[in-house]
Amino acid sequence: MNPVEIEEAVSNLALEPFDRVEFPFQFLRAFGNKDTAIARLKAGNTNQSDVPGAVLQRGNIHIAACAPGAVDDTLKALRESPKTASQKVKFILATDGEAFQAEDMNGGGTVACSYAEFPDHFGFFLPLAGITTVEQIRESSFDIKATGRLNKLYVELLKDNPDWASRREDMNHFMARLIFCFFAEDTDIFLGEGLFSKTIEQMSARDSSDTHLVMAEIFRAMDTKPADREAAGIKRYANQFPYVNGQLFSGSTECPRFSKIARSYLLHIGSLNWQKINPDIFGSMIQAVADDEERGALGMHYTSVPNILKVLNPLFLDDLRAKLEEAGDNPRKLLNLRQRMAKIRVFDPACGSGNFLVIAYKEMRAIEAEINKRRGEPDRRSDIPLTNFRGIELRDFPAEIARLALIIAEYQCDVLYRGQKEALAEFLPLDSQNWITCGNALRLDWLSICPPTGTAVRVQADDLFSTPLDQAEIDFENEGGETYICGNPPYLGSTGQNRTQKEEIRDIANGRSNSPGFLDYIAGWLMKAADFIKIVDGKAAFVCTNSICQGIMVPILWPIILSDKVRLAFAYQSFKWKNLASNNAGVIVVIVGLSTDAVSPVLFETSDGDVHTRRVVDNINPYLTAGENVVVEKSRIPMSCVSTMTRGNMPYDAGNFLLSSDELAALELSDDERSKFIRKIIGSDDFINGKHRYAIWIEDQHLQEALGISDFAQRIEMVKKFRLSSSDKGANALARRAHQMKTLQIGNNATIIVPAVSSERRPFLPVGYLDSNTALTNLAFALFDAPLWNMALIASRLHLVWIATVCGKLKTDFRYSNTLGWNTFPVPSLTDQNKVDLTRCAEDILLAREAHFPATIADLYDSEAMPDDLRAAHDRNDEVLERIYIGRRFRNDTERLEKLFELYTKMTAKGGRGKAA
Structure with missing residues (x-):
């Protein structure tokens, strides 16, 4: 089970009548335990608990449902139980159906809440499902809950509106509008608590026949300025919504029809507290709702947050923090740093749903807030414009969500650092500028999106929230500023690329390599980034599969990237970019940082699993070790x-020369024939696992004798036909000696x-x-x-x-x-x-x-x-x-x-x- 499925199961359990006898087993079932495991526990075939009425699962949990008012005493008994220690229990849990308490026995904290609230802490128990969790998920379980509910609604709407299945762009746009409305009604952006959900509930029919019409009218109101609403005939119930625009609600207001079930899902989603949304990974979660391939991996994005900081910190955030420390309380130095930060551009040319951009923005706002605090200007409006956080994304919906996630992050930062009143005063209407480009990053000119200097740039881009525009004017407040490229481009090996993708890589290499067809797809981003920073004197850092620093990739790719001007400024050696999937090992990645600066490179060396130690070195080579820029080529x-x-020896025999022990015995060869025509033969797996196979081994001088053995003659004839039928001319030539393997x-x-x-x-x-x-x-x-x-x-x-x-x-x-x-x-x-x-x-x-x-x-x-x-x-x-x-x-x-x-x-x-x- 993934975290979304677990959250749903736990939430459903909390709604059921409390059963003291069954609760421990229901709880374990909610975390993925199969019926067979539950049956063994019930039958007492596993380690018995020494606490009356408790259930113990070795290596996992000691759990007890107790009498009313006995939670404290029961938890103490579980904690002091010798079985808890001897059976290496991770958690202890006690509940009486009113109170709920639990402890992580490995020092991971406690949970104490009402029984009805325990689903909010489901992330605390994810190790029970074999999921290695991180602190972020314990604090952000709302995101998983919201995503699970949105996913249900999305699937239900597609079922009720089959014509919308071919209109995914419209459907995704509709979902982006819904997400904004849920967030806005819980954060006072809409005046009136739960305004959107309550209006839908009160104004639409219970049979859901007109839910889509009521919603469309609300969307129309949010695209109409107050002065124009009377002429537009906006209905009274919709007139209470503010003017939002920002092109989020422009264009068609058509909504899919709702069934009773879909309407129920909608209202249930509205009952959640959307103040808790975490834009750091919110984008990835919501993207999974609308992506058929990703829906099966819902809830598996949380560990990206600390890993993303492995990219951003050494790329530029560490330097900003160091300058903040150096500035102390000096007003002039603090002002210079704030002015510098206002001109920094962060550019993710594979931005997906905006995780890197959102985290970069939030971290910079935190530094800016400290500057303002030290200068005695805590309420000052941010000088960091969202338009300096730029991205390219191939798919339309993630691009929309990236912009929406940044908008939400800006509002939350304003509330945190300046207060609710100031945040609300400046939030609406939304800025209509588009700073996320929907397009193919390997075909677009990055300099048109992030030019070296300039305050107003016209770029070819699609307007993400309405109909496509030929051009959009985008303000860039970065004259003389810095540009940092970052991201996690798509992983696709050379054999997995289609013809178009191979052409893209070949065009970027542009004669600089004789073997671009062997490059991974991610190499395109690295080559373009290196070319870009040569012009703008910027820096770039990407999460990449470690294949780019191994094998034949190194002599093909890195001579293109590294030059007298571009060098590796920092790098993380191989580690697993883990997600929260149960039993998922994660992809093996490296992080490489490119720069034109002459500062000493920093190498984060793998010392113990995924633990890295920091070392300043003279140079980092393409294999991510300290040393000269050497590449190893085949010899x-x-x-x-x-x-x-x-x-x-390559058989090339369609299976005719290799024999198992039984097949060899079936040939009924004499000892002399076995000695002359049979050899033991092994490959890697045979050698490692102690297996035995045999090969028919016919030397030229013994061919006539071998042909006298009917089974050999038949096999030789089949090998001949197999080789002649091949489209490979070399295989056809081998048919002339069909009695032997390709090599002997x-x-x-x-x-x-x-x-x-x-x-x-x-x-x-x-x-x-x-x-x-x-x-x-x-x-x-x-x-x-x-x-x-x-x-x-x-x-x-x-x-x-x-x-x-x-x-x-x-x-x-x-x-x-x-x-x-x-x-x-x-x-x-x-x-x-x-x-x-x-x-x-x-x-x-x-x-x-x-x-x-x-x-x-x-x-x-x-x-x-x-x-x-x-x-x-x-x-x-x-x-x-x-x-x-x-x-x-x-x-x-x-x-x-x-x-x-x-x-x-x-x-x-x-x-x-x-x-x-």
Whole structure:
């Protein structure tokens, strides 16, 4: 269950008659526990509670519904229960149907409220549903509640108005108007508490037949100036609404028809307290209402708030706060800072529903309020114009919501810092200027939206709240001001792009790359941002998938971005941009900040999971480590003195050459035939999980004998037909030797195997050593008959951090490459003694594995269950190798990478054995 579904279930539970016996089970069911789990609890098959009448769920909650007036005593009993500690309970909860109390046993606070109010605290209990929560959701559960109700209304209206399904733009515009009305009636923008909802309830028929007409008349009034209302014939009940305009209510006032259910939903939404709306993530929540793809992910945007600040703080907010601290109470310095802030533009060219812009605006208003307070001007009107918070969004509804969220944020800031009276006096009518552009950011000229200087700019843009306009004049109060680009552009890999998107990337690269087709879609925003800040001397920072700093993307993208003028000003190394979806790992991202300033870059290094430590460095390279701007390119041969690595054998056989044990037995081959025509064969998964497969292995000199075996002859014929039917000419040519795989290679003595993909959870790469009778598929890499010390290199922590950085990942798993990871791996010159020592280390690793036979590689290299002797063997291997590199152990992976890039730079400067970067 997602948070929206949980909120609804909890709210429904609070409305039901209180049942002391059933409440604990109903509560757990509301947080996603399945009927089977509830049945086990009821049957007493899990850990029994030692508090009378209580239910205990191990690792989650100890909950009791008690007699009237006994909540305090019951909560104390739950707190002091030995079972609460021994069963690692997260929460304790007691209620008598009147009072409700709960505690987070991990120090996360308490809840004490009436029973009817406990749904308002549902966010407190989200860990029960496997959702890792953050503080914001505990304080902003209203947003989830409002979104869930709006979603119900939206779905119901589309069901009742099928013709509006093809008019989504009109439907979304209608929803934006509704949201404004709900907010306005609870914040005194509309004079009279609940004016909008009460007018709909009183003036429309209970059978809902004219609800749409009453609402349309209210919308018409808000688009008509008071002096014109009599002539326009505005009805009396609508005349009490203020003139809003701002083009939010201009154009058609048509509304969808309401069923009785839809009208009921509408009035229920109006009964919520919309003063609590949080515009930080309000936009994302409301966007999810209208987006079919996002509706299934309702309520999953909250953790974006602290992550967005990871972008905005080092981009410019930290500097503003530092200047505020430096100014102290000096009136002149404070005035200079306020004047500077009034000219700052924040530009999000992938703004969605405006989260980055809203948070930037609120943070700047907080700094400005402190300035005004220190200068003795607490009631001063803000000098920060909304029009300096600009965005581009491809879809119309998120663009509308972005503007509406900013309007709401401005009003809330005015109330907070200046007071309700002053805020209301200046709020209406809304400003009609449009500062969110609806269009394709990769096709639009960003300089037309954020020019270097100027006070009035004419841009090509659509008016978001009425019919499209050819041009709109937009005031820009930023003469001599700063421009900061930020955002979270769409994630789309090169293989997921359509033809139009690939053309967009190619046009932006504009001959600056020979391989733009390999670039992720997000690269378009990075290239345009780099080009932009060269002209305006601005700064830019984006949340990006970490693929842009790994693998083949680096040598294609970063030479375009980095130049003598543009550099990486700050960066966050890889972390998970988590959402609130249950069991959702989140996408792996980095944050990169670009600048034309010469200040020392700041690197936020991953030190423990998603924890970052701040370090000032001389330079940040494209791999987001400290060091020169080196890029690692593929090399056909090893650049160090190591053995050659090749990919295993590609069958290209339509499944005819590979056999399971049962399929092999069914062939009924003689011992001589098995010896001559069968080889063991494994790929990455086989090696890691201890699986066994076999391959038909026919060498040319034995072909005639093989054809005499009927099953072999049939399989060879099927392979031939398969290859001839391919549109690939290379496959057609392979049909001439249909008795063999595409490649047919095996070690004479032994083979070192390296899986092509390996889990990120393993502390070392699971490299292996195979006998001469075992072949590899193309899903693994091989060093045939290589000295064993090569295995020691591959098994090292040094090599793991190298390939994790330069090869990239498949989702979160390590993705190996011989040309990019092995051939480029910097290895110092090794003495004969070094090779002897490393050979012994590799042998010790193999012996430690053998001691745990028949445990698989997956078993042995589980990070939480790795045998001590095997871990010790790897530690000895790392110590021997690292002393060869620097005479001691490396302190951390950051130091390892910096040394490897230093060696790589020297290696390529000398020409190496491969292609220099």
